[in-house]
Amino acid sequence: xxxxxxxxxxxxxxxxxxxxxxxxxxxxxxxxxxxxxxxxxxxxxxxxxxxxxxxxxxxxxxxxxxxxxxxxxxxxxxxxxxxxxxxxxxxxxxxxxxxxxxxxxxxxxxxxxxxxxxxxxxxxxxxxxxxxxxxxxxxxxxxxxxxxxxxxxxxxxxxxxxxxxxxxxxxxxxxxxxxxxxxxxxxxxxxxxxxxxxxxxxxxxxxxxxxxxxxxxxxxxxxxxxxxxxxxxxxxxxxxxxxxxxxxxxxxxxxxxxxxxxxxxxxxxxxxxxxxxxxxxxxxxxxxxxxxxxxxxxxxxxxxxxxxxxxxxxxxxxxxxxxxxx
Amino acid sequence: xxxxxxxxxxxxxxxxxxxxxxxxxxxxxxxxxxxxxxxxxxxxxxxxxxxxxxxxxxxxxxxxxxxxxxxxxxxxxxxxxxxxxxxxxxxxxxxxxxxxxxxxxxxxxxxxxxxxxxxxxxxxxxxxxxxxxxxxxxxxxxxxxxxxxxxxxxxxxxxxxxxxxxxxxxxxxxxxxxxxxxxxxxxxxxxxxxxxxxxxxxxxxxxxxxxxxxxxxxxxxxxxxxxxxxxxxxxxxxxxxxxxxxxxxxxxxxxxxxxxxxxxxxxxxxxxxxxxxxxxxxxxxxxxxxxxxxxxxxxxxx
Numbered sequence: 001x002x003x004x005x006x007x008x009x010x011x012x013x014x015x016x017x018x019x020x021x022x023x024x025x026x027x028x029x030x031x032x033x034x035x036x037x038x039x040x041x042x043x044x045x046x047x048x049x050x051x052x053x054x055x056x057x058x059x060x061x062x063x064x065x066x067x068x069x070x071x072x073x074x075x076x077x078x079x080x081x082x083x084x085x086x087x088x089x090x091x092x093x094x095x096x097x098x099x100x101x102x103x104x105x106x107x108x109x110x111x112x113x114x115x116x117x118x119x120x121x122x123x124x125x126x127x128x129x130x131x132x133x134x135x136x137x138x139x140x141x142x143x144x145x146x147x148x149x150x151x152x153x154x155x156x157x158x159x160x161x162x163x164x165x166x167x168x169x170x171x172x173x174x175x176x177x178x179x180x181x182x183x184x185x186x187x188x189x190x191x192x193x194x195x196x197x198x199x200x201x202x203x204x205x206x207x208x209x210x211x212x213x214x215x216x217x218x219x220x221x222x223x224x225x226x227x228x229x230x231x232x233x234x235x236x237x238x239x240x241x242x243x244x245x246x247x248x249x250x251x252x253x254x255x256x257x258x259x260x261x262x263x264x265x266x267x268x269x270x271x272x273x274x275x276x277x278x279x280x281x282x283x284x285x286x287x288x289x290x291x292x293x294x295x296x297x298x299x300x301x302x303x304x305x306x307x308x309x310x311x312x313x314x315x316x317x318x319x320x321x322x323x324x325x326x
Numbered sequence: 327x328x329x330x331x332x333x334x335x336x337x338x339x340x341x342x343x344x345x346x347x348x349x350x351x352x353x354x355x356x357x358x359x360x361x362x363x364x365x366x367x368x369x370x371x372x373x374x375x376x377x378x379x380x381x382x383x384x385x386x387x388x389x390x391x392x393x394x395x396x397x398x399x400x401x402x403x404x405x406x407x408x409x410x411x412x413x414x415x416x417x418x419x420x421x422x423x424x425x426x427x428x429x430x431x432x433x434x435x436x437x438x439x440x441x442x443x444x445x446x447x448x449x450x451x452x453x454x455x456x457x458x459x460x461x462x463x464x465x466x467x468x469x470x471x472x473x474x475x476x477x478x479x480x481x482x483x484x485x486x487x488x489x490x491x492x493x494x495x496x497x498x499x500x501x502x503x504x505x506x507x508x509x510x511x512x513x514x515x516x517x518x519x520x521x522x523x524x525x526x527x528x529x530x531x532x533x534x535x536x537x538x539x540x541x542x543x544x545x546x547x548x549x550x551x552x553x554x555x556x557x558x559x560x561x562x563x564x565x566x567x568x569x570x571x572x573x574x575x576x577x578x579x580x581x582x583x584x585x586x587x588x589x590x591x592x593x594x595x596x597x598x599x600x601x602x603x604x605x606x607x608x609x610x611x612x613x614x615x616x617x618x619x620x621x622x623x624x625x626x627x628x
Contacts, residue, residue, distance in 0.1 A: 069443055071446065072472075072475050072478075097443065097446070097448070098452050099446050099447065102449075103448055121424070122401050125428035130424075171501070172544070173399055173499060177497040178464070178496045179496050181618065182494065182618065182620050183618055184618050189445065210531075217531050217534070236531060237528045237529060237537075238528070239507055240527075247499075247501075247503060248501075
């Protein structure tokens with residue numbers, strides 16, 4: 001059975017995901033140690049301890065993301081969070097930074113380590129390096145690989161792989177992007193945020209509504225239309241004669257029809273993005289994906305129609321798995 | 327101690343003649359070392375890799391220390407092979423992707439480039455134990471982190487470099503934006519990135535210069551410039567400023583920084599001298615001590 005790894009931004013979302021059939025949930029502490037460091041999101045140590053007990057009672061695992069790059073002079077905070085995660089009884093930590101992986105392997109050898117997508121390990125050599133150096137047991141694959149490439153990678157590695165199947169899509173190589181800090185001073189790697197709301201301004205300019213990030217206009221829409229959130233790499237820009245989405249069209253990943261192919265490619269776990277999403281959204285997505293993984297395990301046809309309405313009204317893509325732009 | 331200068335690998339796709347000319351002239355530039363190699367796109371390599379041994383010999387002959395760079399984003403099998411082969415060339419290798427760590431022969435010293443995530447003392451210490459002797463930090467790091475890393479570098483015998491001048495490398499992608507802007511598939515790019523010798527500018531819808539694209543790489547539109555921070559960086563313990571190749575009189579740029587490090591010219595004079603040839607026509611130094619990377623609080627001319 002493929003393991004379904006589901007997002008939990010809050011204790012309530014975690015319970016909802018587990019009740020909806022998540023095999024595992026992932027979450028973070030309420031600070032800069034994880035890449036979804038948003039106001040009102042994430043867990044205190046006490047909340048995490050209670051959440052782990054609740055999830056374990058229902059047979060679900062809890063994975064904790066400590067996937068930012070510790071700040072020089074302040075590594076102690078990240079080290080403390082590793083200890084907190086281990087005391088809370090979590091099933092694994094998801095790490096990206098070499099220094100933190102090294103520290104965890106040395107000081108918390110029994111705490112299972114997964115390699116975060118933020119490490120962007122996109123080939124067997126990189127994955128084998130992390131596996132050999134830090135005894136990483138699972139690698140979350142970057143969203144730049146085709147199914148064939150994933151299959152080829154799995155033939156050359158011994159660790160488990162986890163692939164994103166649903167939710168937001170990073171355009172750039174994950175963990176190697178400083179676009180957000182160039183515009184705002186805050187980045188995923190250093191602060192656990194990308195295009196932070198604290199730096200967003202919506203300005204009415206004539207007939208338009210301009211969505212600005214750190215003073216740079218990312219979108220411009222007629223006032224009566226809904227204005228998209230100004231995520232930097234999904235913005236509309238001009239280059240020479242061209243105006244449009246220079247980096248990526250604002251679509252989200254939907255690879256549900258590829259679940260059997262990913263299973264065939266040797267993928268162990270399927271990951272759903274969206275720790276910032278509501279409890280209701282998480283429950284609905286998890287339920288639908290659990291029905292799909294159950295169907296796959298039992299050799300039944302995948303209930304894709306049930307998933308269809310989740311992306312209704314939005315543009316979705318199979319992303320790099322299809323790689324139409326190559 | 328006075329800082330010295332490293333010329334980083336050329337991030338852009340220039341013709342063979344332009345590349346040869348650039349390195350031939352660089353013999354006379356007041357820089358201690360030069361990193362040579364293709365960082366951005368392996369498809370560019372066949373156009374100039376046969377010249378690399380000659381470039382290396384030319385620079386070494388002029389007394390420069392030379393290292394070879396790996397690619398910045400390694401995915402394909404042939405790219406993995408190229409990376410492995412670099413370690414057989416008898417020169418220091420500058421790694422710009424963690425993939426290379428799998429291939430470094432035990433006990434071989436190496437350098438770490440600005441595209442590798444070295445954000446803290448733990449990572450620096452690990453890389454030092456693996457054999458790193460020189461690390462150019464990621465450009466987004468603030469002065470405070472730089473100072474902490476220099477201290478760790480001193481303890482571990484690692485020289486720390488900081489991005490001194492050039493458009494700031496901000497992101498890498500599997501996708502080629504040059505090809506996309508020309509409605510071409512990546513496999514049929516026809517090497518269109520070669521027409522923009524300092525990258526292709528991307529403006530906001532308000533016409534504000536913002537970013538620039540260079541194949542699969544995204545850089546700042548403004549040119550990163552540490553002219554106003556040379557004393558602070560030296561104070562922090564930085565060994566070396568890194569200068570990134572750009573068009574125009576690059577040797578004069580190197581001379582300008584050498585003069586700045588020697589205290590012969592002021593930051594304002596250096597900036598005034600460099601502005602006419604700065605890609606994007608403006609500077610940024612906000613990553614070092616500003617509210618954001620794009621920030622620049624100084625008058626741009628003396």
